[in-house]
Amino acid sequence: MLHFIVPVLLLLIFLFIYLHLKKSYSYFRRHRLPYLPASVWTPLGHLRQLLLLHISFGDLFKNIYADERIEAEKLAGFFVFQTPALILRDPEIIRLVLVKDFNRFLNRYEAADAGHDAMGALTLPLAKYHQWRESRLCMSQLFTSGRIKQRMYPLILEVLHDLEQHLERNMCGQAERVLPLSEMCQLYTTDVTGKLFYSWNGAGLRQNQSQLRQQAKQLFKPDLMKLLHFMSIFFLPQWTGWLRAKVFSTPYARFMRQLVSQHTKSESGDDLIDHLQQLQGRRPAKHYVHHEDFIASQAGIFLLAGFETSSALLAFTLYELAKQPRLQQRLRQELHSAFGDSFNLSYETAVKLPYLKMVCLEALRLYPAAAFINRECTQPEGFSLRPRIDFVIPCGMPAYISILGLQRDEKYWPNPLHFNPERFAPQHITQITPMTFIPFGAGPHGCIGSRLGLLQLKLGVAHILKTYRVEFCAQTVPEIRFNPHTFMLESLDELYLHFCRDPL
Structure with missing residues (x-):
């Protein structure tokens, strides 16, 4: 009996993780926003090369910014582990986040406890x-x-x-x-x-x-x-x-x-x-x-x-x-x-x-001096990008800017x-x-x-x-x-x- 239960439990755990990752990585598809797909076989999102020390921070975000699949887009989605994040590519949207609407992006995403x-x-x-x-x-x-x-x-x-x-x-x-x-x-x-x-x-x-x-x-x-x-x-x-x-x-x-x-x-x-x-x-x-x-x-x-x-x-x-x-x-x-x-x-x-x-x-x-920067949306109701893009950046979502890529x-x-x-x-x-x-x-x-x-x-x-x-x-x-x-x-x-x- 034990020989049967252990493989079934492992299979169920594997299936649960797979379905969880599949749902997490479908976030931008559900919101109809351009994005770079992440493999459902890894929980690391787009950070695998960085975590394995195969690429620098600057090169990682530059490569995301310059990916030919999104080169015509004003912004696109990617994944920090399973967290949906944005890469901003349009100078006017960058100006909104960093300057004009700064009071809606008050913090950097990174934090110490x-x-x-x-x-x-x-x-x-x-x-x-x-x-x-x-x-x-x-x-x-x-x-x-x-x-x-x-x-x-x-x-x-x-x-x-x-x-x-x-x-x-x-x-x-x-x-x-x-x-x-x-x-x-x-x-x-x-x-x-x-x-x-x-x-x-x-x-x-x-x-x-x-x-x-x-x-x-x-x-x-x-x-x-x-x-x-x-x-x-x-x-x-x-x-x-x-x-x-x-x-x-x-x-x-x-x-x-x-x-x-x-x-x-x-x-x-x-x-x-x-x-x-x-x-x-x-x-x-x-x-x-x-x-x-x-x-x-x-x-x-x-x-x-x-x-x-x-x-x-x-x-x-x-x-x-x-x-x-x-x-x-x-x-x-x-x-x-x-x-x-x-x-x-x-x-x-x-x-x-x-x-x-x-x-x-x-x-x-x-x-x-800064290869990349980010801002976290701090407005409780989110920040609407309309009429430029039909999307509301939700509170807590990080938006990254690859200065090296730009x-x-x-x-x-x-x-x-x-x-x-x-x-x-x-x-x-x-x-x-x-x-x-x-x-x-x-x-x-x-x-x-x-x-x-x-x-x-x-x-x-x-x-x-x-x-x-x-x-x-x-x-x-x-x-x-x-x-x-x-x-x-x-x-x-x-x-x-x-x-x-x-x-x-």
Whole structure:
């Protein structure tokens, strides 16, 4: 009898799972919306390649966006595990979600569980609207043009001096040498982050090592538990409490708490930690900003944002310039005129140099700071897309935007994989379709540090090319592949370039 019952039970369980998946994956067909079908033989929806670490986050959403079956559609459905989700393809609909009707899409879909991971839930990217709004308002005061010019710019110049000295040492007295980019770029961006936000003079470029870089690298080092936590936060936020998922590892969280507790008030009294401590002093005692991990959470997320995004972008930009010597020479000529006999560029000059700006914007087009973003519909009755599309986005449904796909779409960017700064020349920039160039996101949830990030990129490129010409060599990979083990865009292969001393 037992020999008969066990196979029947297994068959019934299998049948139940099959029918459940079949019904789940028929959601968009029932609602008569274009969609990418998912196999009923997997519960992973369209995430299988991502979960198996065969593809990067950026490539996954770019491939969904660019799928030829939906290339004529304004939006289409796909599945995050069994959760119906939307990929937005039309710039006008993207504008509605990110900007015009922002108050109906107040949150990002991903979330940390406040009960078991308060530190993660308090971070600016993951905080829900009631907490996010006030945190954003407070921290945006750190990124005004006046503060960047008067406080941050002189500190960045100090790091740039260290960057030039670091390169000089690595050249070992030679006129030409092949060097890897990742360590140099990461030390540069972590040194900038440490100085600006924590008054931390870690001197990573001077010492060829940085505690901040070491902590960030360790956090991003993949293992099974981190992968499980990360995937649940981004794609199964309703499971984060049950899984005890955490944004920050225990060692990283401990390091950030120590950094905050040992922080000495900066000379100007207005770095990130100072600013947040002042905020705590102005709020009622029961306010969430008084949570013991509030400042450490913001400090932790700012380091990660600067470490991975900015360092990779600088490396990508140098790689593209090495690929096209003519463009590099034009940029170096502009820098030659701008520097003159000075060691530094003035803030006004760095901001306004036209070709440097064009080069950096084109780098951001090909390698956006955010490869994809999402918003969750928060309006209880849903959000109607009529008359554009006969569909109501239900409350709780995530809508994804592949910025990488959008900014590499041939419809908006002819020959999209070709690095061409002329796209951003003054006479051409007005021809760019609105909402097809959003490398830092857009609307109230857009990247808070976008201006600083662009300035950091410009200055890194300028001070490297001031003394050196970069070229492809035998060790340079012919094309960039994105690392499937990291969340942001990062090269899977080390990027090596031939550095030639050639002072302006």
